[in-house]
Amino acid sequence: MNVIESNQLTKMYGKARGISNVSFSVKEGEIFGFIGPNGAGKSTTIRTLLALIYPTSGSATIFGKDCIKYAPEIKKEIGYLPSEVFYYENMKVIDLLKYSASFYKKDCTKRIHELAETLNLDVSKKINDLSLGNKKKVGIVQGLLHEPKLIILDEPTSGLDPLMQQKFFELLREENKKGATILFSSHILSEVQKLCDRVAIIKEGEIVKVETMSALTENSYKKFRLEAVNHVTSEVFQLDGVTDIMVKEKTVSFIYKGNMNAIIRKIAEIPLQNLWVEEPTLEEIFMHYYEKEE
Numbered sequence: 585m586n587v588i589e590s591n592q593l594t595k596m597y598g599k600a601r602g603i604s605n606v607s608f609s610v611k612e613g614e615i616f617g618f619i620g621p622n623g624a625g626k627s628t629t630i631r632t633l634l635a636l637i638y639p640t641s642g643s644a645t646i647f648g649k650d651c652i653k654y655a656p657e658i659k660k661e662i663g664y665l666p667s668e669v670f671y672y673e674n675m676k677v678i679d680l681l682k683y684s685a686s687f688y689k690k691d692c693t694k695r696i697h698e699l700a701e702t703l704n705l706d707v708s709k710k711i712n713d714l715s716l717g718n719k720k721k722v723g724i725v726q727g728l729l730h731e732p733k734l735i736i737l738d739e740p741t742s743g744l745d746p747l748m749q750q751k752f753f754e755l756l757r758e759e760n761k762k763g764a765t766i767l768f769s770s771h772i773l774s775e776v777q778k779l780c781d782r783v784a785i786i787k788e789g790e791i792v793k794v795e796t797m798s799a800l801t802e803n804s805y806k807k808f809r810l811e812a813v814n815h816v817t818s819e820v821f822q823l824d825g826v827t828d829i830m831v832k833e834k835t836v837s838f839i840y841k842g843n844m845n846a847i848i849r850k851i852a853e854i855p856l857q858n859l860w861v862e863e864p865t866l867e868e869i870f871m872h873y874y875e876k877e878e
């Protein structure tokens with residue numbers, strides 16, 4: 585079953601593009617990454633799914649129900665951590681969390697204290713006195729205290745130190761093992777790689793690619809780097825499957841996907857000093873997608 589299904593979702597801010605024709609689905613039990621540079625449309629997509637803003641056209645379902653029409657009902661089963669959190673500064677953390685819990689029918693007291701302990705959050709403090717990272721932790725506890733079936737996180741790690749990020753990821757993996765589906769938006773590739781099963785890449789408001797993490801990182805792409813005896817030009821490497829060519833005097837690098845024999849034959853035409861064949865970093869793979877349609 586698909587927990588989220590977005591169908592040609594479009595949001596215009598007046599004449600300005602928010603997102604256009606965004607279609608993707610998140611399966612039950614998945615940790616799904618949503619990745620793209622600043623301004624790509626991640627928050628707009630998430631806010632539309634949560635009915636915090638309304639789509640200009642297109643539609644989406646969550647748990648099989650229209651996300652706008654059934655928003656109040658759907659939201660009871662969602663834990664949401666927005667990219668920026670704002671609180672009543674004078675409140676104590678515990679009072680804020682109890683207030684958040686009061687919107688749900690179950691008793692969340694035990695879970696609040698478990699989560700606070702895992703994240704080293706002192707719930708007796710006033711919001712005012714918390715650092716940025718600790719405020720973020722309040723948001724995390726708030727998002728998870730009712731043990732939601734779907735967790736939606738918009739750039740959740742900003743402000744968390746590396747150790748806390750690790751704890752937070754462990755927490756998310758535990759929730760996922762217990763059955764929660766997770767939508768995780770980020771512009772940090774390495775953290776998406778650590779956590780997610782599948783990823784959608786969004787660029788300038790449009791989904792460029794949806795792919796499993798393993799397919800993206802494992803087999804298909806190779807990075808070639810070679811040092812020729814003489815100067816070379818990029819024309820030599822105009823071959824199907826070659827992208828991201830960079831030439832600097834006698835050195836050439838490019839990303840290749842395709843038949844290995846074809847590229848090796850091409851390289852063999854050039855007198856070489858040295859040759860490296862490497863796994864591209866996730867950055868290089870993603871840059872390739874970002875740039876592809878320009």
Ligand SMILES: Nc1ncnc2c1ncn2[C@@H]1O[C@H](COP(=O)(O)OP(=O)(O)OP(=O)(O)O)[C@@H](O)[C@H]1O
Nearest residue numbers: 597600601602620621622623624625626627628629
């Ligand atoms: N309230 C708004 N009014 C007008 N334009 C907006 C509004 N919110 C977002 N936009 C525009 O919509 C586009 C998508 O923005 P969005 O915040 O969804 O991107 P994002 O991928 O979440 O980026 P970031 O990581 O920087 O938050 C951007 O061009 C942005 O300027």
